[in-house]
Amino acid sequence: MVDFIKRICIALALATFIGLLFMTTTTTFAETKTEVPEELFEALIWPTVGEVTDTYGTRGGKHYGIDVAAPEGTNVVSIADGVVTRSYYSDTYGNVIFIEHLNGLETVYAHLHVRGAEEGQAVTEGESIGTVGNTGRSSGNHLHFEVHKGNWNIDKSESIDPFLVLSNEPEFMFASLGVDSPYGQDWKQRKSTFVMSPKILEDRTEIKVVDSEEMRKVKSLETIEVVVKSGDTLWSIASSYNMTVEQLKNLNDITDERINVDDKLVVEQTNIHIIQQGDTLTSIAAQYGQTAAEIMKQNQLDSDVIFPGEKIVIF
Ligand SMILES: [Zn+2]
The missing domain is CATH 3.10.350.10 (LysM domain)
Known part of the structure; x- marks a missing residue:
């Protein structure tokens, strides 16, 4: 019981922390909101749970994703239904998985410790695709996560701020914790047909x-x-x-x-x-x-x- 309460406290602290980030970033990136279809805006689950240590558009505009720091082995999930288009080791991304989604987005999950999905594999929203790690050009265990409105390209010209499509509702933020989460899997009950x-x-x-x-x-x-x-x-x-x-x-x-x-x-x-x-x-x-x-x-x-x-x- 104590453990359960402790987990809720950690979760709430994280929610507040990430909530604060949302307040600042939605202002900074307000102009890009229009690039995101209304039905995807803040509608999707988070790929993992941890501390957001870097946001989209930093490093002189060269950071095309968000960084979520979490211990090695933390579960990483697909944020929507889709098909794995690439699953390989890259010198920069390390162990990386690319997923094309039915909703027209492509997402990238980098620096994974373990890759848990193969090229061509169909994955569902919330399905585990690997774990957080420190592979490739990375200093410290974290998930580098990108969202592209269309296909990934070398210039990352289609990238958008992941915060625009990731929900700020706790049950969506903690979806990757699975059934052990104090929030359970309530997010699965929502009407996802519209989003997907x-x-x-x-x-x-x-x-x-x-x-x-x-x-x-x-x-x-x-x-x-x-x-x-x-x-x-x-x-x-x-x-x-x-x-x-x-x-x-x-x-x-x-x-x-x-x-x-x-x-x-x-x-x-x-x-x-x-x-x-x-x-x-x-x-x-x-x-x-x-x-x-x-x-x-x-x-x-x-x-x-x-x-x-x-x-x-x-x-
Ligand atoms: Zn990053």
């Missing part, structure tokens, strides 16, 4: 759209097109995909209640199983009362070889 919606990616034409094979795979699994049949209503379609009428209308830019037979509507596929270490098609099928053959057919898989991080749809 692939539609945002399509709407933001000014931002270079990610087009890796993996990303297309993930994207096509998360939304599908349905053809309106006679007798269908917005309500009947929405409820068969666990959506609200409002979500369905937003996703399809429908302004009134009218839909016509043969109209095509995009719906969200919510029944996705992310393959875990140790899963087999048979074990997954058993969980959902199906057979491995059914799952293979529904997902158009030609073999029963599956990899952790892959997503499959359960019908």
